[in-house]
Structure formats: C-alpha cells, structure tokens
Amino acid sequence: MRHCQSDASLLIIVPAYNEAGQIVQVIENIRAHVPQADIVVVNDGSKDDTLERAQQTGVTVLDLPYNLGIGGAVQTGYRYALRGNYDMAVQIDGDGQHDPAELGKLVRALSESGADMAVGSRFLDKQGYQSTRTRLIGIRFLSMLVSSLTGRKATDTTSGFRICGRRAIALFADRYPTDYPEVEALMLMHKHGLRFVECPVSMRPRLHGRSSITALKSVYYMIKVTLAILLLQSRRRSAEEAV
Template sequence: MQHSQSDKSMLIIVPAYNEAGQIVQVINNIRTHVPHADIVVVNDGSKDDTLERARQTGVAVLNLPYNLGIGGAVQTGYRYALSGGYDMAVQIDGDGQHDPAELYKLMQALSQNGADMAVGSRFLDKQGYQSTRTRLIGIRFLSILVSRLTGRKATDTTSGFRLCGRRAIALFADHYPTDYPEVEAIILLHKHGLRFVECPVSMRPRLCGQSSITALKSVYYMIKVTLAILLLQSRGSRAEGPA
C-alpha cells in the first residue's frame, strides 16, 4: 500500500469490548499497514485486560467507565476525531476481522465517488469469511431494505469496516445510533443528504474468542433494526448535511 501525506490526517477508531486476546495484534497490524495514521482504542468498559494491553502499545486509549455498547464506543471515537480536526476516520473492529491492508480500497472508493462514507463489503467479490447462515439471511434482508430506502446499492449493511470524510465525522460525532448501529447509521447518513459507497474487501474470522451475537440475537437484531430504520426513514424529509 502506498502512503501519502494525507494519511497523517487519518484517525483509526478501534472500539473494543473484552478483546484482550487480540487487541495488541490488531494494533500492530494497523501500524504495519497504515504507519502514518493515528490510532485510538475506545475501551467499552471491558471486564478483561483490554484496557491495560491497549495502553501498553502506546496508542491513544479512551476508557469508558462502563459498557455503552458498540454505538456509544464508536460515537466516542468520532467525537475524538472531530475535536482533533481529522480529515478521515476509519472504523476497524477490535476482534481482528478487518484487514487494514485493504484500507486503500476504501480510500479509493471515497475519492473516486465523491462519497462521504465508504463501506467495506465482503459480499461484492464473495471472498474471505462470509458469516454464519443465520446472520446471512438477516444481512441480505436488511441490505435489500436499505437499498430501497436510499436508492443506492447496499450489500453489507452490517459491516463495521468504514471510512468517513469530514462531513460524516461531524454528523456521527453529533448523532449516532446506540444499539446495533451499523445499518441505522447508513439511513442516518442518507437522511442528512450525505452519500455512501461500497467497495469489495475480504474479511477474516475473529482472531480468538466468540461473538456475543447468537442465532437468537440475530433474529432480534433483524427485527429491531428493521423497525428502527423504518421509524427513522418516516421522520420527515432529509435534513441539511453538516457544514
């Protein structure tokens, strides 16, 4: 990956909850592939040694005193990005599923399409880890729904591998969904007149540990998010985007 001076205006946000087993490897992997970017780990009230291990790497660490959930952790990262004046902010999960070596694909997609947010989709080229069968059903349903509501093709609405420009950073620092936020964030972006684009990436299984989202929670997730985005979509016309 070729690095430019613009990388110095990039912040990589790593939300982490009980990721002590892989957080150091995740950070080292980011440093290897994106050495000029700044990194902030948002420790979301972890009960294990995530906080201590992240601090030992020397990156910036924001410690939430109790678990806010992924939405609260990510918004904390965006607020940090906004206050720091970053041009770009990247979400990379703390479980090791996202490959920072593919960040250049998101950067190219954002630049070439004039979009405000680029989302890494594992389904465009169907390479790498594709998730479980139960989750795939929910992901496909939500992707069809989001595509219809926004008028733009969406294939991987639950992907947490995302790159945002300044306008999206400002929006998400001020407003960000709390519970299961990825899908709602796309609708929120659209409602404020901002654009997203997808690009193909390859994702990996978790480096270690297990996801907290069970098959039953996947069903709950699909129902809850569907209701939430329909409610969000029904709230009047688009608002003006951030300045």
C-alpha cells in the same frame, strides 16, 4: 493519553470490549499496513485486560467508565476525530475481523466517488469470511431494505469496516445510533443528505473468542433494526410533508 494531532489526516478508531486476546495484534497489524495513521482505541468498559494491553502499545486509549455498547464507543471515537480535525476516520473492530491491508481500497473508494462514507463489503467479490447462514439471511434482508429506501446499492449493511470523510465525522460525532448501529447509520446519513458507497474487501473470522451475537440475537437484531429504519423513514417523510 496522547493528545489529538490536528495535522494528521487519518484516524483509525478501534472500539473494543473484552478483546484482550487480540487487541495487541490488531494494533500491530494496523501499524504494519497504515503506519501514517493515528490510532485511538475506545475501551468500552471491558472487564478483562483490554485497557492495559492497549495502553502497553503506546496508542491513544479512551477508557469509558462503563460499557456503553458499540454505538457509544464508536461515537466516542468520532468525537475524538472531530476535535482532532481529522480529514478521514476509519472504523476497525477490535476482534481482528477487519484486515488493515484492505484499507487502501476504502480510501480510494471514498476519494474517487466523492461520497461521505465508503463501506467495505465482503459480498461484492465474495472473498474471505462470509458470516454464518443465519446472519447472512438477516444481512441480505436489511441490505435490500436499505437499498430500496436510499436508492443506493447496499450489500453489506452490517459491515463495521468503513471510512468517513469530514461531513460524516461531524454527523456521527453529534448523533450516532446505539445498540447495533451500522445499518441505522446508513439511514441517518441518507436522512441528512450524505452519501455512501461500497467497495469489495476481504474479511476474516475473529482472532480469538466468540461473537456475542447468537442466532437468536441475529433474529432480534433484524427485527429491531427494521423497525428503527421504518420509524426513521416515517419521521423523515413527516418532516418533508410539514415543509
């Protein structure tokens, strides 16, 4: 494992669980489009050859001893980014859905807006892969909920293609939602006075295999995240009233 490079400004975090079929291609795509960035793969207790194939590429690989879930894997990446003193950290999923060629849009959105996070939305320009009908219903509902509670436009709250500045890196290194964290992370930022913006990106279907999120799990996800958001909002109001 290579050590963090404190003089590097951009870190690509690639959480991966059983992504042996595409992890090498994902890393090669990142290198082709963002050669100046450091890459860290967080192997989330994979049962296949994800660890070995990622290590063969020469990137830094953090090998978790057992499966923590996407939240734990991503937080591990942010802790690495914080220790390495990176200015920006980008999440790119290990399944190949996020196109590194679109990363420049996120960097510009973060810089020009002065926000703490820029989220890539596939729904602003409606280009590329748009997800399944069942998931679209859930995404639209959660996006409306987040928009109404934060006062900020949100169209793709489940997007894991996002870039964070230093304040967001520090927050997520300290605390990060578990299970299906993308939506809750936006609310966590709002709670701590951090700001996010969206920018249009194009996404792709996963390169190999199938997503573990079925139609039934999509419904469960929507209900669970909605309850978590409302609970977080309730705690925030209670804290404000106590001041």
